[in-house]
Structure formats: structure tokens, C-alpha cells
Amino acid sequence: MESNRETPGQQILFRAGELAGLIGGTCRGDLDAPICSVVADSRAAAQNSMFVALRGERTDGHRHIPEAVQNGARTILAEIAQKDAVLASIHDLDEARASCLIFVESPRDGLQQAAREYRKRNTLLKIGVTGSSGKTTTKECIATVLSACYPAGTVAMSPGNLNSDIGLALALFDIRPGHTIGIFEMGINRRGEMDELANMYEPDIAVVTNIGTAHIGIFGSREEIAKEKSKIFACFDGRQKALLWENDEYKTYLASKVRGSVEYFGLQSTEGLGQVENLGLKGWKVEWKNQRIDFALPGQHNLLNACAALSIANLLHLDPVCASRGLSSTRPLFGRSEIREGKITVLQDYYNANPDSMAAAIEFFAEIPSRHRKILVLGSMLELGKESARAHEKVGLMAGAVGSNAIFLFGDDMIAAETALKSSAFKGTLFWTSDMDELSDAILNFVQEGDLVLVKGSRGMALERLTRAFEEEKLIAPSVSKVGGPHAS
Structure with missing residues (x-):
């Protein structure tokens, strides 16, 4: 039988019995079991981790408890209603004899409570980022600035786009005693979720990139989206700061919800911002506080993300030399404004899409000077609800008006765009x-050397399959994309 030993070098986040007391759970097993990491995927369980058995749309984590235990999990957070089934599932496992089971009404709520309690034990300045689009890129821009200005090992950040209630909770367990500042992303796709995120994290500085139309099918209107996003300020008590986009239609409403100070970012509001030169696909040359920044992310929307990062540098009184060096090190994230070159040039921006980000991508694409053909590949925008048909129709008309040589549409929702284009002057x-195979075949038979191609769509459309086809045909070089800057692993 494997013992419940503590691996040298592991930090203990909680003891099982201690955590149960904090979140109101009941225990069965070794109350002294160390919790050194927290996972919600049984495959990621490791020595002395806690596995949280969550119910999802496709699976129930309770079914995977035996696998988690066999992989090293020594604490299980499970639903009290599943107690008998859980006990039966691990009854014959030798590894379970050294484990502790914590039963609660809701493992999801228990996870959030645990994350909040753990975060409160660590003293650090907390920056939170939300918004309809640009959250992840803005977080990465801020992280590169912070990592260049603070000592190594002192900046905590949420990896990738872990921004939901579950994602943020899991990310908070990566905070360590040496961290003095944190930058975490806070995204919502249901009502009430921001209340949960704000309660877990309690940001000292809250950045709202914009209020757009992402998830409008869930919230119903931009007004409701603004209302939900404004709850990032719910825990403000007068000492905190909000950072808002200077041209946001809802900036006055958002500012009215802030108990604390309000600052703005943008081309007019970011202090110290000088001349800005658009380098097209190569990004931007930016002057800020007598420093030159070579910012590699193309498009006006990414320039605004950079402005947010520089405004954070201003708020924190960071050294302009270090901050500029950090922002210059920012690189495109996978599937976000990523340039792929070879026989053709592909701008792949398919990690997510909503009407605002789609419009921004098409506008940027139209501004790129090219002697060769321009091709738009547009995938469906998801989670738009009753607004979907009208939104896709607008995208179609916009796509047809920017001088493209060809437009390839992918997904059922894009039928509305096709209909609009057929009745337009395109x-x-x-x-x-x-059908992805049909899309790949059609595009591969159409493209020729020198073409400039934009690939844009919602993450659920999995448009990376198309760029893999480009790679296989040796039309573009294999991807060497890194997430963020040098701070990223």
C-alpha cells in the first residue's frame, strides 16, 4: 500500500481536516492528509493532490474518483448525496486507505470557498481583468510588463484563459508565498458568475477591457452584460481602483458602480503615450515615456490591450524602461492574432469570436496592404442566441465590402452571412x-502562392484544423507559437 507521505519540496496548501472545517464539509479518512495541489481532472491528479468531483454537461467527476486516487490524489471533495456510491467505488483500492474524503452539498461551491480561503492566506496585490473581448491578451500584456519590473518568482498569473468560476479557483491555488502581485482573468457565461469570481479573488485593481456582444445570447443585451461585468467591483470598499476603456459606451455606468477611484486607458488617456506607428502584420511601434516599444501584436484592438498594460504600469509607478522591455516581449497567443507565413500568409485569430472581435479582425485585415489576393475564412460566432442571424448577416455584409477576393464561410450560423452576401454587390x-473536409478541400484548391488569408471564428468551430491542413500541404511553416511572453511556461 502506498503511504500518505509528504513529498519533499511540496507546499502544503491545507490539511484535509482543516479544509473540511473551513468549507463546512464532513470527513471520512485521514484528517491529516496533506493537500499540495487541487485538480478537477482525474488524469491530472498527482501525489497528495485533492480531486474535486464536479458534475459537467458531458461527465460526472464522481465516476472518475477511483482513477484520481490511483493517480495519487489523497483527498477527494465530493457531493454528500453521492457518499455511498463514492465509498463503494474505492472500497477495494489499496491507495484509498490513506485518503480522506470530504463530503459537501456542492463540490463546486466547496472548491470556490477553498480557493477564497487559500487566496486570503497570501498577501499580494491583485489585478483582475474582465471584458467582452481582449481579456486574455490584455492579461498577457500586463503579465509581461509585471514580469519585467518585479523580481523573478514574484508574479502570479492565471494560465491560458482559465477564467471561469472553476478555472479561476484552480488558478488561485498556484499562488505561492513568494508572490507579491497577481494578474488573473475573470470571465463569465452565466448570470451571477461574476459575484462568485469577485468573492473568490477580491481584486485591488479591476480592468474592464470593453462591453461588447460576447455571450449576448445568454445575457440578452449589452446592458445586462455591463450589469454583470460591473460586479467585478462588488468587493470594493473605497481603496481599490477600476481601469476602464476611454471610449466604452458603458464607461459612465461602470464608473457609477465603483467604490474607489476610476482611471481610463486608451490612445488619449494612457499617460505618457506618444507617437504610434502601425506596422501592419508586424504590430506597432509605440513611444511611451521616452521609450520605444516594438509591440508585436497587430490590429487596433491589440494596441488598446497594450494601452491597458501601460496604464497599469502608470498606476503602479513602474520603471518605464523595464515596463517597455516587458511589453516589447509580448508575443501572440495560440490562435489569437497569430501570423503564420510560408507560401501564403495566414492571420489565424480563431480562439474566439463575437460580433465585435469579428468586425475588428475584418477591419484590420482590410487595412493590410497587399499586392496579392485577400481571402476571408469566417467561422460561426457561437452563443449569440436570438441575435445570431442578424449578427451573422452584418458580418457577411461587412466582409463583402472590404475588397476581399474570396470569402469562405463555415458553420450553420454562417448561412445568414451567405444569404446577405448573395444579395450584395460582392x-x-x-x-x-x-463540413470541415469540404472547407479544407475548397480552400486548398483555391489558394495560390502569395495569398493573404484571415481565419476567424469561435473556438467551438475548431478552425485550427484548417491551419493544420495548410501545414500538411507545406503552405505555411509549422507553428512555433508561445503563449504570452517570456514569463509563460
């Missing part, structure tokens, strides 16, 4: 399908 090649 004279180029138009193709629609909901």
Missing part, C-alpha cells in the same frame, strides 16, 4: 459549408 468567390 463579386468575388463565395463558398459556404458546414
Whole structure:
């Protein structure tokens, strides 16, 4: 039988019995079991981790408790209603004899409570980022600035786009005693979720990138989105700061919800910002506080993300030399404004899409000077609800008006865009399908050397399959994309 030993070098976040007391759970097993990490995926369980058995749309974590235990989990957070089934599932496992089971009404709520309690034990300045679009890139820009200005090992950040109630909770357990500042992303796709995120994290500085139309199918209107996003300020008591986009339609409403000070970012509001030169696909050359920043992320929307990072540097009185060096090190994230070059040039921006980000991508694409053909590949925008048909129709009309030589549409929702284009003045090649193989074949047969291609769509459309096809045909070089800057692992 494997013993419940503590691995040298592991930090103990909680003892099982201690955590149960904090979150109101009942225990069975070794109350002294160390919790050194927290996971919600049984495959990620490791020595002395706690596995949280969550119910999802596709699976129930309780079914995977035996696997988690066999992989090293020594504490299980499970639903009290599943107690008998859980006990039966691990009854014959030798590894379970050294484990502790914590039973609660809701493992999801218990996870959030545990994350909040753990975060409160660590003293650090907390920056939170939310908004309809640009959250992850803005977080990465801020992180590169902070990592260049603070000592190594002192900046905590949420990895990738872990920004939901579960994602943020898991990310908070990565905070360590040496961290003095944190930058975490806070995203919502249901009502009430921001209340939970704010309660877990309690940001000292809250950045709202913009209020747009992402998830409008869930919230119903931009007004409701603004209302939900404003709850990031719910825990403000007068000492905190909000950072808002200077041109946001809802900035006055958002500012009215802030108990604390309000600052703005943007081309007019970011203090110290000088001349800005658009380098097209190569990004931007930015002058700030007598420093030159070579910012590699193209497009006006990414320039605003950089402005937010520089405004954070101003708020924290960071050294302009260090901050500029940090922002210059920012690199495109996978699937976000990523340039792929070879026989053709591909701008892949398919990690997410909503009407605002789609419009920004098409506008940027239209501004790129090119002697060769321009091709738009647009995938469906998801989670738009009753606004979907109208939003896709607008995208179609916009796409047809920017001088593209061809437009390839992918996904059922894009039928509305195809219909709009057929009745418009667009004279180029138009193709629609909901089948990826058909899309790949059509585009591969159409493209020729020198073409400039934009690939944009919601994450659920999995448009990376198309760029893999480009790689296989040696039309573009293999990806060497890194997430963020040198701070990222």
C-alpha cells in the first residue's frame, strides 16, 4: 500500500481536516492528509493532490474518483448525496486507505470557498481583468510588463484563459508565498458568475477591457452584460481602483458602480503615450515615456490591450524602461492574432469570436496592404442566441465590402452571412459549408502562392484544423507559437 507521505519540496496548501472545517464539509479518512495541489481532472491528479468531483454537461467527476486516487490524489471533495456510491467505488483500492474524503452539498461551491480561503492566506496585490473581448491578451500584456519590473518568482498569473468560476479557483491555488502581485482573468457565461469570481479573488485593481456582444445570447443585451461585468467591483470598499476603456459606451455606468477611484486607458488617456506607428502584420511601434516599444501584436484592438498594460504600469509607478522591455516581449497567443507565413500568409485569430472581435479582425485585415489576393475564412460566432442571424448577416455584409477576393464561410450560423452576401454587390468567390473536409478541400484548391488569408471564428468551430491542413500541404511553416511572453511556461 502506498503511504500518505509528504513529498519533499511540496507546499502544503491545507490539511484535509482543516479544509473540511473551513468549507463546512464532513470527513471520512485521514484528517491529516496533506493537500499540495487541487485538480478537477482525474488524469491530472498527482501525489497528495485533492480531486474535486464536479458534475459537467458531458461527465460526472464522481465516476472518475477511483482513477484520481490511483493517480495519487489523497483527498477527494465530493457531493454528500453521492457518499455511498463514492465509498463503494474505492472500497477495494489499496491507495484509498490513506485518503480522506470530504463530503459537501456542492463540490463546486466547496472548491470556490477553498480557493477564497487559500487566496486570503497570501498577501499580494491583485489585478483582475474582465471584458467582452481582449481579456486574455490584455492579461498577457500586463503579465509581461509585471514580469519585467518585479523580481523573478514574484508574479502570479492565471494560465491560458482559465477564467471561469472553476478555472479561476484552480488558478488561485498556484499562488505561492513568494508572490507579491497577481494578474488573473475573470470571465463569465452565466448570470451571477461574476459575484462568485469577485468573492473568490477580491481584486485591488479591476480592468474592464470593453462591453461588447460576447455571450449576448445568454445575457440578452449589452446592458445586462455591463450589469454583470460591473460586479467585478462588488468587493470594493473605497481603496481599490477600476481601469476602464476611454471610449466604452458603458464607461459612465461602470464608473457609477465603483467604490474607489476610476482611471481610463486608451490612445488619449494612457499617460505618457506618444507617437504610434502601425506596422501592419508586424504590430506597432509605440513611444511611451521616452521609450520605444516594438509591440508585436497587430490590429487596433491589440494596441488598446497594450494601452491597458501601460496604464497599469502608470498606476503602479513602474520603471518605464523595464515596463517597455516587458511589453516589447509580448508575443501572440495560440490562435489569437497569430501570423503564420510560408507560401501564403495566414492571420489565424480563431480562439474566439463575437460580433465585435469579428468586425475588428475584418477591419484590420482590410487595412493590410497587399499586392496579392485577400481571402476571408469566417467561422460561426457561437452563443449569440436570438441575435445570431442578424449578427451573422452584418458580418457577411461587412466582409463583402472590404475588397476581399474570396470569402469562405463555415458553420450553420454562417448561412445568414451567405444569404446577405448573395444579395450584395460582392463579386468575388463565395463558398459556404458546414463540413470541415469540404472547407479544407475548397480552400486548398483555391489558394495560390502569395495569398493573404484571415481565419476567424469561435473556438467551438475548431478552425485550427484548417491551419493544420495548410501545414500538411507545406503552405505555411509549422507553428512555433508561445503563449504570452517570456514569463509563460
